[in-house]
Amino acid sequence: MLKVSALTVSYGSFQAVREVSFEVRPGELVVLLGANGAGKTTIFRAVSGLTPADRGSRIEWAGQELSSLSPRAIVDSGLSHCPEGRKLFPELSVGTNLRLGAYRCHDKAEIQRRLARVLELFPPLSGRMNDPAGALSGGQQQMVSVGRALMAEPKILLLDEPSVSLAPKVVAQVLEAVAAINRTGTMVLLSEQNAYAALEIAHRGYVLEGGRLVLHGPAAELMQHDEVRRAYMGA
Numbered sequence: 001m002l003k004v005s006a007l008t009v010s011y012g013s014f015q016a017v018r019e020v021s022f023e024v025r026p027g028e029l030v031v032l033l034g035a036n037g038a039g040k041t042t043i044f045r046a047v048s049g050l051t052p053a054d055r056g057s058r059i060e061w062a063g064q065e066l067s068s069l070s071p072r073a074i075v076d077s078g079l080s081h082c083p084e085g086r087k088l089f090p091e092l093s094v095g096t097n098l099r100l101g102a103y104r105c106h107d108k109a110e111i112q113r114r115l116a117r118v119l120e121l122f123p124p125l126s127g128r129m130n131d132p133a134g135a136l137s138g139g140q141q142q143m144v145s146v147g148r149a150l151m152a153e154p155k156i157l158l159l160d161e162p163s164v165s166l167a168p169k170v171v172a173q174v175l176e177a178v179a180a181i182n183r184t185g186t187m188v189l190l191s192e193q194n195a196y197a198a199l200e201i202a203h204r205g206y207v208l209e210g211g212r213l214v215l216h217g218p219a220a221e222l223m224q225h226d227e228v229r230r231a232y233m234g235a
């Protein structure tokens with residue numbers, strides 16, 4: 001289980017995330033909803049050890065306190081982060097970008113097995129393995145980015161706005177793959193602005209506003225919540 005308690009993250013004197021507590025339980029797909037600047041990326045980066053949390057924050061994962069671990073040790077503990085904005089190497093091939101996600105694995109057969117699983121989840125990538133990642137469509141690049149995070153064979157996958165700026169049909173494809181990943185037992189923490197599509201696949205959700213959590217509950221309940229409907233669904 002991932003258990004975040006009283007997480008506060010500051011950039012200088014500005015508190016971007018304030019006293020945020022949430023958890024992802026075994027088997028769960030949890031969505032973090034929030035508008036631009038709400039603090040989603042800051043939370044993901046703090047959990048992955050890329051941005052330091054303020055004193056008093058606790059990030060517990062599988063019985064360990066993560067704030068004392070290096071980003072590499074955090075990956076080794078089974079947590080994999082698919083960052084906002086894909087962060088691919090556009091000149092390198094799709095296959096190389098994917099293999100980079102398995103950099104801690106030295107077993108060639110195992111790497112092939114993981115690659116095959118990624119291609120099963122994202123059929124549009126098969127036949128593109130030797131193409132430069134930068135030559136792919138936005139949706140396919142997002143698939144490579146999620147695939148690369150999966151190549152670490154994580155126990156929990158952190159996905160920071162995987163559907164941003166994709167066409168609706170591609171959003172559905174990417175989120176369906178995320179649901180499929182979760183069905184195999186991988187825990188998922190997903191951040192999204194696309195509330196409806198995300199709540200459709202999530203078990204539970206949390207709503208962030210201005211760095212604070214304002215609402216949480218089962219996905220089906222949040223979907224009906226007036227505030228969520230007004231803010232995210234144009235109701």
Ligand SMILES: Nc1ncnc2c1ncn2[C@@H]1O[C@H](COP(=O)(O)OP(=O)(O)OP(=O)(O)O)[C@@H](O)[C@H]1O
Pocket residue numbers: 011014016034035036037038039040041042043084193
């Ligand atoms: N490196 C930084 N230095 C200073 N302020 C930052 C930095 N990164 C983010 N912020 C500020 O922290 C707040 C939260 O930003 P964050 O990127 O976490 O939000 P977000 O929910 O991921 O937004 P988006 O949906 O646009 O990705 C914003 O006010 C942002 O301007």
Ligand SMILES: [Mg+2]
Pocket residue numbers: 040041042084160161
């Ligand atoms: Mg962000």
